Amino acid sequence: MKKILQYACIGIGYGSFFYLMILLYRQGITPTRESILATLFMSALIGISAILFDIEKLNFLSALIIHFICTLSLAIGIMFYNEWADDIMHDIEFWLIFIIIYVSVWAISCISNSLRVGKINRALSKKRAKKGA
Incomplete structure (x- = not known):
């Protein structure tokens, strides 16, 4: 449960x-209480769907494709819910924005994970050095 909450919070942050x-x-998008709450809910669900990458039976490409489809479905759903979608399937701007956001989140996640792993490795190196001294 803790892991689900963590993923949801990360998703809300990005969303x-x-x-x-x-x-x-x-221009022309006016935030409402409903659209903000729906976007936060969608973002939490997208964050939770990232748990797919922790499933050992799924290879990375399969997890990525499933996550992409989940994210796209949720984004399209929220566009209709918030009445932002006229003809979304033919809206080049939507697809460009969606792809840019999806790739940006991945880039930020990779950088964040890399920095976190580097920090952990440095802490482990210092701990080993103290034990060896």
């Missing part, structure tokens, strides 16, 4: 940031 970026650059 909130990108929701604000979309509001910054897309």
Whole structure:
């Protein structure tokens, strides 16, 4: 349960940031209580769906494809719920924004994970050095 909550919170963090970026650059979208709550809920679900990458039976590519489809489905669903989608399947701007956001989140996640692993490795090296001294 703790892991699910962690993934949901991470998803909310990313989703909130990108929701604000979309509001910054897309004119005509007025945030409402419902659209904000729906976006936060969608972001939490996308974050939770990242648990797919922890399933050992799934290879990375399979997990990525399933996660991409889940994320896309949730994004399209939220677009319809918030009444932001006219003809979303033919809206080049939607697809460009979606791909840019998806790739950006992956890049940020990879950098974050790399920094975290580096920090852990440095701490382990210091601990080993103290034991050896």
